[in-house]
Amino acid sequence: MPPAGSKRPHPGGGHRGPKAHPHPAAQTHGHQPDSNTAGVPAVTGPYIAMFTEFRNELDEHHDRRERVIKASRDITAASKKIIFTLQRLRPTALSVRTLPQNITAEIHTHESRVQQLLAALLPDLQGINARRYVKQYSPALQEYLEAVGFRHYLVSGEVVSFEMAGWYVSGLNADAVLSVEKSGSSGDKPPESDVEMVDAVAEGGEGEGKEGGEIPAKEEEKLHGITLTREDYVLAMFDMTGEMMRFAITSIATTPLAQLLPSTVADASSSDAKNTGGGKSTPQTLLQDLRVLRMAFESLGLGNTPFGREAEKKLEVTRQSVGKVEYAFYGMVVRGSERPEGWVADAGAAGEE
Secondary structure, eight states: OOOTTOOOOOTTSSOOOOOOOOOHHHHHHSSOOOTTTTTOOOSOSTTHHHHHHHHHHHHHHHHHHHHHHHHHHHHHHHHHHHHHHHTTOOOSSSOOSSOOHHHHHHHHHHHHHHHHHHHHHGGGGSGGGTTTTHHHHHHHHHHHHHHHHHHHHHHHSSOOOHHHHHHHHSSSOHHHHHHHHHTTOOOSSOOGGGOOSOOOOOTTHHHHHHTTOOOOHHHHTOOOOOOOOHHHHHHHHHHHHHHHHHHHHHHHHHSOHHHHSOSSHHHHHHHTSTTOGGGOOHHHHHHHHHHHHHHHHHTSOOOSSHHHHHHHHHHHHHHHHHHHHHHHHHHHHHHGGGSOTTOOOOHHHHHHO
């Protein structure tokens, strides 16, 4: 018997703890609640459908964005292959007019891939999404235009026009683009039927649909093409000067000294005349055109805008490209007499120089 004044121990041993209260659900239904659903309210309310729609739209947005990024990377890779193929050319004078068959066939393979990817992008760039992913696909357009512009320059001796560039990147003219490029030549203007870069539903058809009339299914399926901005066009032309510089450096190394440099002051002055390109070597033509492009870019009013700041950086690179070609010519003038008459570097030596 415990001493007086002490508490009687609990029959189960130890001290009695706080009394445990069973879950109300367990008292009511006689079973333990599911740990995954305990305390989670039922999905009800007037805003559930609205936020579900928001979630679906965000999922679609991220899926579209990923598709655009992947296609842009593939376009960039194929465009670089076009440029690498063009850099293998070794013309003695510009313009080339018609590319060799093997070069044309290889370019055609890469360009078909680019056009397929551009066409695949169109469904994701319609309506309010037309400019939504411009940061994702803009670098790819610039890279493709760099390749198109470089080829156009080698073939025609001119800079590709803004209208022609837009025709190439619209994604609506794949068959016409490939037919032009398969011939190995480059036209000055796109075909008249394909000049319009953006196809829209016929005027008046949309209004008739609102009034109760039906829009033909064929009109509804028309897609808007990718619209080229002037900023992307200018930045692509900046990048093209870098390819012209590389082409000029290689041509200087592989051109005989007698063709590379004028022998007299009279020859030099005549070779600098504007419309006397028949007697110029490839490096001479490239250097003159690079100087013209540099002056044209320097005359642009770029301004303190995101585009202006990026263009200023590319302008500095263009100045450096022109300087590299000039220094290569200066080196040939100073050291040209050390080379045997008629000496031409082989492909390996040209790459090292």
